[in-house]
Amino acid sequence: MLTENEKRTPVRKAVIPAAGLGTRMLPVSHAIPKELLPIMDLPALYYLVKEAADSGITDILVITGREKTAMEEFFDYSPEYDAHLLAKGKEKEVKMLHDICDLANVYFIRQKEPKGLGHAVLRAKTFVGNEPFAVLYGDDIIFSKTPVVRQLIDSYEAFGRAAVGVKEVPKEDLARYCSMKAEKIEGGHDEYFVDDMIEKPKPGQEFSNLSILGRVLLTPEIFAILEHTAPGAGGELQLTDAMATLARTRGVTAKLFEGDRYDIGSKLGFAKANFVKALEHPEIKEEFAAFVREYLKNLD
Numbered sequence: 001m002l003t004e005n006e007k008r009t010p011v012r013k014a015v016i017p018a019a020g021l022g023t024r025m026l027p028v029s030h031a032i033p034k035e036l037l038p039i040m041d042l043p044a045l046y047y048l049v050k051e052a053a054d055s056g057i058t059d060i061l062v063i064t065g066r067e068k069t070a071m072e073e074f075f076d077y078s079p080e081y082d083a084h085l086l087a088k089g090k091e092k093e094v095k096m097l098h099d100i101c102d103l104a105n106v107y108f109i110r111q112k113e114p115k116g117l118g119h120a121v122l123r124a125k126t127f128v129g130n131e132p133f134a135v136l137y138g139d140d141i142i143f144s145k146t147p148v149v150r151q152l153i154d155s156y157e158a159f160g161r162a163a164v165g166v167k168e169v170p171k172e173d174l175a176r177y178c179s180m181k182a183e184k185i186e187g188g189h190d191e192y193f194v195d196d197m198i199e200k201p202k203p204g205q206e207f208s209n210l211s212i213l214g215r216v217l218l219t220p221e222i223f224a225i226l227e228h229t230a231p232g233a234g235g236e237l238q239l240t241d242a243m244a245t246l247a248r249t250r251g252v253t254a255k256l257f258e259g260d261r262y263d264i265g266s267k268l269g270f271a272k273a274n275f276v277k278a279l280e281h282p283e284i285k286e287e288f289a290a291f292v293r294e295y296l297k298n299l300d
């Protein structure tokens, strides 16, 4: 268990791995990283940074590969562009852009080779130091009432253990995700005690239909574990394999989080997220809803 002192360490850092190849989103991901694809008028990465900032995170490290500059540009002031906007009387737009840049301190580091999610997270070792930290998987966008990172911080503070965000996944889909050996915690808020987990289980290997979807809150001992973890499924260094060791040695809390998760690294998830945000967007929601109603009349 963590010491009393470690338990009180506030969570102020987050890591966003965004260096994957994005093969499920080819061809567009060949030129644009999927984490920069727009969900309506904002890049996917914005939603992740906003969720972290709304959870109390102040410092975020984005693990990038190619096309790093475009990600950095988005979170930086642009004096020339601002000057053009101001000349047109668009002060509100300049403020909106600056507010995005000021959400948090956003840092970038390259993974150099896409050797898996665990390998990407290991790049954050010196940034994280000896603190608990959140990981937001770069292609999982979650729309929720309470930011999911905040929900995980609450679990971490309640139980003093690393916390993983889980959802119930249909059995036939588990082979694409992971599976938790989990026991419901009495008196918890939809929380489970996890003492094992498995990445991409083969039929018969599943523990339960609870699977990690896009958010985890880790304690710094994960780095030493990652350094001693062999490549797993797909020949990649799997974060789940290291978290399984953490679960077996220290125990992990799983939080059945509130929120709708969209895998924007898949064509279907990307289309759904855009559909939902278009139906909510203050500038177009009525017209878009009217369009959808009309369109559905002719759909078989």
Ligand code: UTP
Binding pocket: 017, 018, 019, 020, 021, 022, 023, 024, 025, 035, 063, 111, 113, 114, 115, 116, 117, 119, 120, 137, 138, 139, 140, 265
């Ligand atoms: P995914 O497995 O969904 O990303 O990883 P991928 O490898 O790009 O997916 P494919 O090619 O479509 O199957 C989840 C997150 O982890 C990042 C990805 O960018 C994604 O946001 N990631 C994955 C890394 O940063 N580095 C890696 O080596 C692998």
